[in-house]
Amino acid sequence: MSFDIDTYQRISAKLEVDDIDFSAFETSPLAPDVLRCLRYMHDVENHTVCYLRDILVTRAHRDPEVTSFLTFWNYEEYWHGEAIAKVLAAHHEDAGSGRIAALRQRLPKRDAWRPLTFQLASAITPHLTAVHMTWGAVNEWTTQAGYARLAKLADHPVLSELLRRIMKQEGRHIDFYASQAKSRLTDSRAAQRLTRWALRRFWAPVGSGVMPDEEVHFLSTYLFGGEEGLSVADRIDRRVDRLPGLQGLDLMRGAVATAA
Ligand SMILES: [Fe+2]
Numbered sequence: 001m002s003f004d005i006d007t008y009q010r011i012s013a014k015l016e017v018d019d020i021d022f023s024a025f026e027t028s029p030l031a032p033d034v035l036r037c038l039r040y041m042h043d044v045e046n047h048t049v050c051y052l053r054d055i056l057v058t059r060a061h062r063d064p065e066v067t068s069f070l071t072f073w074n075y076e077e078y079w080h081g082e083a084i085a086k087v088l089a090a091h092h093e094d095a096g097s098g099r100i101a102a103l104r105q106r107l108p109k110r111d112a113w114r115p116l117t118f119q120l121a122s123a124i125t126p127h128l129t130a131v132h133m134t135w136g137a138v139n140e141w142t143t144q145a146g147y148a149r150l151a152k153l154a155d156h157p158v159l160s161e162l163l164r165r166i167m168k169q170e171g172r173h174i175d176f177y178a179s180q181a182k183s184r185l186t187d188s189r190a191a192q193r194l195t196r197w198a199l200r201r202f203w204a205p206v207g208s209g210v211m212p213d214e215e216v217h218f219l220s221t222y223l224f225g226g227e228e229g230l231s232v233a234d235r236i237d238r239r240v241d242r243l244p245g246l247q248g249l250d251l252m253r254g255a256v257a258t259a260a
């Protein structure tokens with residue numbers, strides 16, 4: 001598994017949506033549960049820049065390959081949020097900057113301490129970047145799988161095409177984070193131990209701490225519950241198992257069980 005940052009720099013782009021017929025949702029609207037997932041995804045995609053804030057205060061910013069990737073990653077995720085905003089707007093739902101501003105106002109007080117927490121952790125251990133890269137891989141795996149599950153459950157041709165394009169870009173994010181995680185964990189047993197401890201102790205589905213618990217639990221069970229959902233969750237857990245030192249964490253199984 002290798003990642004070529006120069007290739008990514010060349011192909012990284014704003015999500016193409018000009019040819020997507022968003023007006024189709026007027027005549028063929030999405031089900032309420034699907035819209036509930038899309039509201040969550042809209043909010044979390046738009047929160048990427050805040051996650052970026054937390055990474056850049058750590059020693060990860062010293063690695064130019066990491067910062068190049070994060071630059072394009074943040075840009076692509078921004079347009080994922082904008083694309084989903086168009087779907088919500090087609091259903092006459094609040095989306096975009098008004099919704100984002102309201103969410104930022106609602107963030108818990110502890111959010112203000114996140115940069116300081118990460119900065120201190122980075123001063124204490126040289127392995128925080130391994131944790132960040134592994135965390136990113138898990139979140140990109142779950143995001144891409146979540147979009148695939150949503151496309152299947154919604155069974156709407158316009159949404160499926162939009163999500164297919166988003167998933168393609170998420171695949172490149174996976175390639176970067178997973179290759180970084182693998183090489184950093186391979187290089188150091190201490191990085192393995194710290195990453196294993198951090199995931200076991202703190203990992204929760206992407207959006208936790210930003211979205212209300214009720215919404216996190218709904219999304220987890222709607223997309224990853226039931227027979228088909230659980231088999232997708234297991235597939236993600238097996239991918240985590242294949243990273244050095246991270247066998248048997250069962251993060252997704254645990255998240256779905258907690259949500260249920
Ligand atoms: Fe995204």
Ligand SMILES: [Fe+2]
Pocket residue numbers: 077140143169170173
């Ligand atoms: Fe992504």
